Every structure is written in C-alpha cells, then in structure tokens.
Amino acid sequence: MxxxxxxxxxxxxxxxxxxxxxxxxxxxxxxxxxxxxxxxxxxxxxxxxxxxxxxxxxxxxxxxQFFGSWSELFGNVDTAPVGVSQADAREGTGTVTGVSVKGALIQPAGDEQLRRVSGLPTGPAAVNGRVESVKVVGRRTGVVDPAFVYLPPQYFQKAYHRQRFPVIVALSGYPGSIFNLAQYLRVSQTAGELQKSGQMQPTIMVMIRPTIAPPRDTECVDVPGGPQTETFLAKDLPEALKSAYRVGHDASAWGVMGYSSGGSCALQLTMRNPHVYTTAGALSPDYEVKDDPTTGNLFGSGLDRVNRRNGHDLMWRLKHLPAPQVSVLVADSKHGERGYPQTLAFIKAVKAPMRVASILPDHGSHNFPTWVREMPATLKWMNQQLTFPQDVVPRHHKKPAHATVRASGPEPTETAATHR
Known part of the structure; x- marks a missing residue:
C-alpha cells in the first residue's frame, strides 16, 4: 500500500x-x-x-502530499543521476509514460495520484490531449520532484509536429501537492477547456510543487547550505523539460503561475529570472519572504544576510533595482483576504518596462473556490503574453504598462487602465 x-x-x-x-x-x-x-x-x-x-x-x-512515499517519510529521498539526457532530432515526442531511460532528466512516474484526479482527458491524445505523470530530475540540485505534464491535442497532430509549444509552470502553495493543482485548482482541465474553445492557444501545462525538501517551506529560495529551490525551478526544471518535450527555447514562451506561496514564488522567479520566465500569474501572493517556523533560516548569517533578504523583497526590488522586462498578473480580494493593501501597493510600484495586470474581486477567500474562479482569466491573460509558434511568430506589439482584469463574476474580463 x-x-x-x-x-x-x-x-x-x-x-x-x-x-x-x-x-x-x-x-x-x-x-x-x-x-x-x-x-x-x-x-x-x-x-x-x-x-x-x-x-x-x-x-x-x-x-x-506532505510525503509522497514511505521511503520519503523515513528520510530516504531519491538522488539525481549525474548523466544528462539530450533531446533527439525530434526534440521530444511526448511518449514519456512507460519509458525509463537511465540518466534522463524527465522520467516516468507512477499514476496512482493521477488516477484519483477527475476530468482528465481520455481517448486519442491527438483529439483530447494527455496528462503524464513524471519525475523531474535536477542535474544541478540533485532534486527529484514529481510533476504532471498536460500536453494539448496539437502536440500530437501532424500539422504541429515541428512546432515548439509555450509552457506555463503551475506551482502549488505550501505544503501543497501536484494533486491539489490537478484536482482542486483544475489546471489542466481549465486549460483544456479554454484551448478547445479557442480562448487560449495550445500550451503545455506543467504542475509541480515548490516544496522540494518536505516538510520544510523554502519559499523558492536558494538556502545557503540548504535546499536550492530557485536553482531547481529556474534552471533544472526548464532544462529537463527542454530535453524531453517540444517546448519553446526562448524565455518569451515561458510563464509561471501559482496560488498562495506558489504565487509568491511565481513572482519571485519571474522578477529575479527574466531570462527564464517572462510572464507570471500570482493568486493571493505575498511580496516579501520572511523566516518563520516552517521555513527555518532561509538567508543564512553574516554580512550577506541582509542582501539576500532584500533580494527576495519584491517591493525593495521595485524601489532600488531596474525593473525587469516582464509581465505579471496579481489577484487578491478586496474583502476576505489580508493581502489586498499589499497588492495595491505592488501594482502602484511597478514601472516600465515591467507590466502588471490585476484581478481584484470584491469578495473572496484564501481558498480553492476563489482561485478556481480566477483561473480562466489568469490563464487567458498569461497565454496572450507567450509566443507560439515561437520560431515563426515573433512578438513586436506593445502592451500598456498597467491593466486590470476585473473578477466580479464567474467570467472576469480584462480592461486597460491608463499609464501612471
């Protein structure tokens, strides 16, 4: 069992x-x-x-999903192989399930959790798409993290066999799990419905947890002498996905989103690594990383501790560092969530060339019903920022520095706001 x-x-x-x-x-x-x-x-x-x-x-x-297996519960965590898998001439085929390659950075995993998720695509993959259960192997960090990968129907169609697809990485909150992303946030189901109705271009969705050293909450930080979460998500994960799937090679094809601390992580990754992720969607995020009983000491000691903390304080970054050329969306409820004032302050602090959009419903809570309601508008907005096909259609159009996506009903709409 x-x-x-x-x-x-x-x-x-x-x-x-x-x-x-x-x-x-x-x-x-x-x-x-x-x-x-x-x-x-x-x-x-x-x-x-x-x-x-x-x-x-x-x-x-x-x-x-605090612990995924008995061995993990008792402290026996997998270590990554040192070999690096190279993509073949087809740049990934999507046939990961059932194939085990020694040294591969993406390896098949058991589908026990996947079988418990409702509403996943069935039937021919070229018609309905497919969700795969895999393990992501971090070449630099030694991390082995479970993930679900949603591949749209076009990925398997002959007309698209030479195309690279945009990617949105979805991060769970703490402690969170990929099961929560698939079952409760309904990441792949929502993306599939939007793509089928033509509201979203074909996009690969990767569901993964940022808690790489459970039960510790590392807040997507490279902890001195400890877990290297930022390196795993900003370097190891893109490298692994590029080795196995036909995903975009340029940052303009990569976005990251999440809820709660996963949303905080999405903002951190995008603003700190704009050469990797150019688009972020953050549902109920925080804008500063602090030590607490679940995190332990995230920033070490000595003279560099203050610099490390400041580097993960997004408001400090907006005030003291050049704004990165990225697009971010933040979502918070006016009534029912504590972070609304901080979200307004963040929106106000953003300056060009960075762009910000927002979902600000009147009522909501820090829970899945609120985030599910915000998901369609978030995915549609993020998808509009990503390039596809990447090697054929460049992005030359400009967008306003600030936009607001209003979520007063089940189907939020996006409206442009004036420049500050």
Whole structure:
C-alpha cells in the first residue's frame, strides 16, 4: 500500500475504529485497582490515541502530499543521476509514460495520484490531449520532484509536429501537492477547456510543487547550505523539460503561475529570472519572504544576510533595482483576504518596462473556490503574453504598462487602465 493511497487511509481508519471498540469493551476489566490495571488503562488509551492520530495524519497526507512515499517519510529521498539526457532530432515526442531511460532528466512516474484526479482527458491524445505523470530530475540540485505534464491535442497532430509549444509552470502553495493543482485548482482541465474553445492557444501545462525538501517551506529560495529551490525551478526544471518535450527555447514562451506561496514564488522567479520566465500569474501572493517556523533560516548569517533578504523583497526590488522586462498578473480580494493593501501597493510600484495586470474581486477567500474562479482569466491573460509558434511568430506589439482584469463574476474580463 502506498503512503498516499486511499487504501492506506481506509486501513488506518479501520484500525483506529477497532482500537476504539476494544477500548470500550476492555475498559470494565481495566477499571479495577492494581498496578497492572493502571498500566493497562494507560496502554489502551495511548494506543487508541496513536491510531486515531495516525489515521488522521494519513488522510491529511493523502490530501496534501506532505510525503509522497514511505521511503520519503523515513528520510530516504531519491538522488539525481549525474548523466544528462539530450533531446533527439525530434526534440521530444511526448511518449514519456512507460519509458525509463537511465540518466534522463524527465522520467516516468507512477499514476496512482493521477488516477484519483477527475476530468482528465481520455481517448486519442491527438483529439483530447494527455496528462503524464513524471519525475523531474535536477542535474544541478540533485532534486527529484514529481510533476504532471498536460500536453494539448496539437502536440500530437501532424500539422504541429515541428512546432515548439509555450509552457506555463503551475506551482502549488505550501505544503501543497501536484494533486491539489490537478484536482482542486483544475489546471489542466481549465486549460483544456479554454484551448478547445479557442480562448487560449495550445500550451503545455506543467504542475509541480515548490516544496522540494518536505516538510520544510523554502519559499523558492536558494538556502545557503540548504535546499536550492530557485536553482531547481529556474534552471533544472526548464532544462529537463527542454530535453524531453517540444517546448519553446526562448524565455518569451515561458510563464509561471501559482496560488498562495506558489504565487509568491511565481513572482519571485519571474522578477529575479527574466531570462527564464517572462510572464507570471500570482493568486493571493505575498511580496516579501520572511523566516518563520516552517521555513527555518532561509538567508543564512553574516554580512550577506541582509542582501539576500532584500533580494527576495519584491517591493525593495521595485524601489532600488531596474525593473525587469516582464509581465505579471496579481489577484487578491478586496474583502476576505489580508493581502489586498499589499497588492495595491505592488501594482502602484511597478514601472516600465515591467507590466502588471490585476484581478481584484470584491469578495473572496484564501481558498480553492476563489482561485478556481480566477483561473480562466489568469490563464487567458498569461497565454496572450507567450509566443507560439515561437520560431515563426515573433512578438513586436506593445502592451500598456498597467491593466486590470476585473473578477466580479464567474467570467472576469480584462480592461486597460491608463499609464501612471
């Protein structure tokens, strides 16, 4: 039984129920006076509590994917091979599932989580597209991270067999999981519907978690002497995807989005690495990275600590550093979310050549129903910033420095605002 499987959850729940029943049945016998009876009561209560907590923990882990396997739970994490896989002449075929190549940077993974996701494409891939379950191997960082990759129908069609596709990387919040992205945020399902209706150009969606050293929250930071999350997402991940799939080779074809801390990470990656990602979509993000009990010390010590912290403070960057030539979208609710004032301050601080758009609904919460509502407008806006086909259609048009995407209803619309 896998750690995240429903069978494990049901078995642990059954064990907990049996322990409760035994406790009730044995309690009259254990109620007598004497040392052994006292020890028996303590043992019975202790075992019952442990099984209840274990059952709850299994359910919580199955839902949020703190740990993906038993070996990961006990600290046995995969290490990356040192070999580098090169793309063949076709620049990736999309046939990752069922193929295991030693040293490859994208490797097939089990589909246990994928089978639990509803609404995924079925039937011929050239008609409905396909979602693959893979492992991304970080050549520089040694990280092995699970991912889901949605490939649009055009990827498998003969008319597009020489085309490279734009990519949007979707990041979960903390602790988060790729299952949350697929099942609750419905990344691939929403993208597929928008592409099928012609509201979005064919785009590859990559769902991945930024929590590369669970249970620690690294906030997409290269921790001195610790996990190198930024390097993994800004260097290892694009390199791995380019080695296995027909994805754009220029930054103009790459975007990154996320919710909560994943949205913060999307902004960080784009503003700090504009040569890798030129477009970001951030749903309910923060704009500054701080140490807390889940992160530990992210910035080390010594003279460089302040510089490292400032480098991940987006408001500080906008004030003291040249604005990067990127486009970002930020979403926050006026009522129901705490970050609305900070989002307004961020929008106001953005200056050319950087561009910003926003989704600012009147009401919402820091939860999936709000983010699902914001997803279609976010994906459509991001997709408009990305080039496809990359090698055929360059981008020469200019966009206004500030735009607002209003999300007052199920189908938000985008309107242009005047320059500051």
């Amino acid at each position: 896998g750690l995240t499987s429903e069978t494990t959850v049901y078995v642990m729940a059954a064990v907990a129920a049996v322990c409760v029943a035994l406790l009730v049945w044995l309690w009259p016998r254990l109620a007598r006076h004497g040392l052994w009876q006292v020890l028996g009561r303590l043992a019975a209560v202790g075992v019952t509590q442990v099984t209840i907590v274990a059952a709850f923990a299994c359910w919580l882990n199955s839902s949020y």
